[in-house]
Amino acid sequence: MTNIQEISTYAQENAEKLGIKKFDIYGSIVDSTSVQVDEGEPKQVKASSRSGVTVRVWNEENTMGVTSTTDVDPLGLELALKTAYEASFFGVKENVPDFSPEATIPIPDRHQKKVPQAPVSELIEKLLVAEKELLAAHTAIKGVPYNGLSQSDIDRFYLNSDGALRTESHSAASVYLYSKTEEENKKPRSGGAYRVKESLADLDIAGCIKETAEKTISHLNYEKIKTGKYRVVFSPEAFLSLLGAFSNLFNAQSILDNQSLSKPEDIGKQIASPLISVYDDALHPANIGAETFDGEGTPTRQVSLIEKGILTNFLHSAGTAKRLNARPTGNASIGAKVSVSPNFYHVFAAEEAEEKFSLETAENVILIDELQALHAGVKSLQGSFSLPFDGWLVNKGEKTSIESATVAGDFLELLKSIVYVEKEVELTPGGVCPRIWVNELSITGD
Structure with a gap:
């Protein structure tokens, strides 16, 4: 990944050259490899490097323009800043997005690091073994039509003209298996399982095979x-x-757009049984590849959404927080419009039943x-x-x-x-x- 400090320097120099006083940049690069197999043979091997940089620029009238690019060299950044500046004169004049007030708050170091990626041949070999073991688990299991083993390295950064500068990197590996049965005079039955870990070496593929087989076999006598x-x-x-399908319940942007089951005044209202609590917790220890900041540079954190059945918070961007007199929660993605989405749910028993x-x-x-x-x-x-x-x-x-x-x-x-x-x-x-x-x-x- 291009050095974040270099990108920051390029951006500051080009902004100064173009007379731009206020801007921010969010970027990510994902290097991933994934494989699929079918009947003992590799079916698909994919390697990709996806990068994206979003540049926002505010003009003297405080309207904002946005552009996206994959080019982070000095020339690419200069063009992106120039394009965003030109677009800013056509930007919205009401509820204009602004920097997050928390974009410069220090974030504790979580010691995330990338791990070396395994060769593609090892991915294929492990997945072929998984398919073979699943087919051998029961005579009725005739195929594993959906499967995948992948690994990825993720780099993210955010910077703005007020001095915010954030960067993080991590790795993840995941496996997905979904087997199908065929028996005479019976409907096909199926079952699947998923596992994720920081590296391929630590991935519980055996547990995934076992769960998939058990689920599939349990559906045979229906x-x-x-x-x-x-x-x-x-x-x-x-x-x-x-819960994800009805996440508009907690989404402050959806609430402001009248596209939610909630209203601003619902905070403090009993909406569920007192037996349940629901948090959005990006930094939960089980969240592999947890992100420490969102697209606006706001630190992610544990957010209590439902506490003993009571609606306690909404998920916010900097803009929705300002409009609803709240704190940003670290759930924003930037683009032509700032969107809000959950990071990682933590649901648990709030009290003894x-x-x-x-x-x-x-x-x-x-x-x-x-x-x-x-x-x-x-x-x-x-x-x-x-x-x-x-x-x-x-x-x-x-x-x-x-x-x-x-x-x-x-x-x-x-x-x-x-x-x-x-x-x-x-x-x-x-x-x-x-x-x-x-x-x-x-x-x-x-």
Whole structure:
């Protein structure tokens, strides 16, 4: 990566030459390698180096222009600054984005570092072994149609004309396996798992194989389910995917755009069962490759969103924080418009439940493993959802796979209907979360 200090010097010199007094630059470079296999042969090998730099410039009238480039040499930066300056005269005049007031606050060093990338041949070999082991796990498993093993190095930086200068680097490796069955006179069944770690050497590929095989095999003996109301247990991944689909609940930009289930005055309102707390915690120890600052240079931090069922905070950029008289939370991405998004959810039990539940003793509960068609089955502004899912009917510890079914409900009602939050959390792509028990939801069978 080009030295951040050099980029800063180029930018300052070119800005001075162009008479630009106020600007900022955010950039990232991702070097990644990924492989896929199919029936014992490499299917796809990809290596890429993606870079992007976003330059924002404010003119004398305090309107702002934005441009993006992949070129960070002196000539490229000069052109980007010039283009952004010209665009600034066509910028919005109301609620103009500004520097984050926290862009120059020192950030503690988290000692992140990049690890050497493994050769592509090693990635292919490990994934071929994983595919072979999955196929050998059960005679019904006939293929692993979706799989991937990847590693990446990420460099990020932010600087502005007020002296802010931030940079960080880290590495990540991940594996994804999804196997499928074929049996005579039976529908194909499937199951998948995912793992992530800082390096390929530390990646739990064996655990991923085991979980994928167990899930797939558990779906072989399936049955239809009667339509009705059931007590539902969401797996960590299923609950977080639903929470992500309704993330406008916490998004300050969505609230200001009237595209949210929340209003500014909802802070302090009970929106969920007192048994649950939800944080956005970019710096959680389980978050591989945690980012210490956002696109505006604001330090990321732990943000309490729901505390014992009470809505306590929204996620902010510098602009939304100013408009709603709050602090920026480190959740901004810059571009033509500043956007706000969650970093890494941490869901946990807020207090002891009066009654504890267990899949070993519960009768006729639905365990939802994975929700599907979230892009089509969620009405995020109405709060409603109707989604197909993979899961089991569980009766005193005995799991029977459900042939096909749909779960439907209202998300805010679901939050209030939580009757138990288990203690043990699991790591998923979206955060850490335990299994969540909901009193009653509508299940539509075949």
